[in-house]
Amino acid sequence: MYNKRWTYTISSILILIGVISIVYIYQSWTEKEIPITNPLVNQVTDDENELDLKTIIHEVGKSVIHVEAQSKDDTTTGSGFLYNNNGDVITNAHVVEDANVVYIRTASAQIYPAAIVAVGEETDIALLRVPQLADQGHLEFDENTEVDIGDEVIALGSPHGFQNTVTLGIISGKEREFTVDGYFYQNTYQISAQITHGNSGGPLIDRENGHVIGINSVGTDDGTIGFSIPLKDVIDKVDEWVNEIDEDSLEYASTSDIVQPYNDDQLIEDSKYLMDYFIDSINVRDYVTAYTLLSSSVQSNDSYKSFRDNYIHVTDAEIEDSSFEVNDDDVVEATVELVFTNHKDKKEHKLFTFHFGLENDQVKILKMSEAKKDKKDK
DSSP states (O other), rough: HHHHHHHHHHHHHHHHHHHHHHHHHHHHHHHHHOOOOOOOHHHHHHHHHHHHHHHHHHHHHHEEEEEEEEEESOEEEEEEOOOOOOOOOEOOHHTTTSSSSEEEEEETTEEEEEEEEEOOOSSSSSEEEEEEEEEEEOOOOOOOOOOOOOOOEEEEEEEEEGGEEEEEEEEEEEEEEEEEEEEEEEEEEEESSSOGGGGOOOOEEETTTOOEEEEEEOOTTTTTTTTEHHHHHHHHHHHHHTTTTGGGGGGOOHHHHHHHHOOHHHHHHHHHHHHHHHHHHHHTTTTHHHHBBHHHHHHHHHHHHHHHHTTTTTTEEEEEEEEEEEEETSSSEEEEEEEEEETTEEEEEEEEEEEEEEETTEEEEEEEEEOOOOOOOO
């Protein structure tokens, strides 16, 4: 009897010790950071966190604008990007320095007047304000971002029309100093991405996280080297301008100054651009942006949820064929054959009729309807 009790006691003690040990080990595992030393594991983690290039370009492009600055003798074109939720746009000083009238075009082909807030005297930066772009989002910026030679970058220019430019490259040099047309460039990034006339003032983007790190400003004549002003070096001056803005002193162009009568070629060009932007938005699943390209009459007959549900299963959309012509009502009629691919890799050919035209002086999709298919589904 005594031996039996002793055996039970010993067993109970051993079980209790085992339970305490397991609890202690578990707590140690959960509280302690386990270092990852396997290079393969690190590589897989990096790949999973890296943003898709198409998505970066599309998302950043929504905050990049095309700038047209009209002076008495000339018109200068360039780019800029939304800096905050006030509708403030950063661009190059040399783009707007002599302008009497400044207006911008957004990624969705909207045209708005801009007021010049301030222009740098020695530094090639300027600040514009566009009230219609307030609370429309802006580019992300991290002052603590460190840039090294070899880092991959994306240079974006005007997202609209003829100067639309997206170039990829690397940081090929740092701390470059030079003077061009009276502006002193100090501590600039040298980049392999080309900087041309259409994308001066556009953002330089960190490929890894999609944040803006510089203002694309100057390129060599042969187009092999570009230079970008580090945003962190001028951010204090930009914030000073923002904080000192006197709304009553800002001057905006009138609508009659900036909205010229559309000719057929321009209307077709803008319609083709809007068509491409609509498809690009569907491909990156940005249904909100795609929906905003529709006119108010189309939206009133098709809710956002219904619109989104039409494309939610599409993994890829591609324009296979299209034709655009202007009718007697100054509306562009487009016949567009689209190829949709779903999550099962099944392709479906659909024929659509699109109408493009002006709504409140802005080009919109006035009508879209599916027509009879010419080709069998594959």
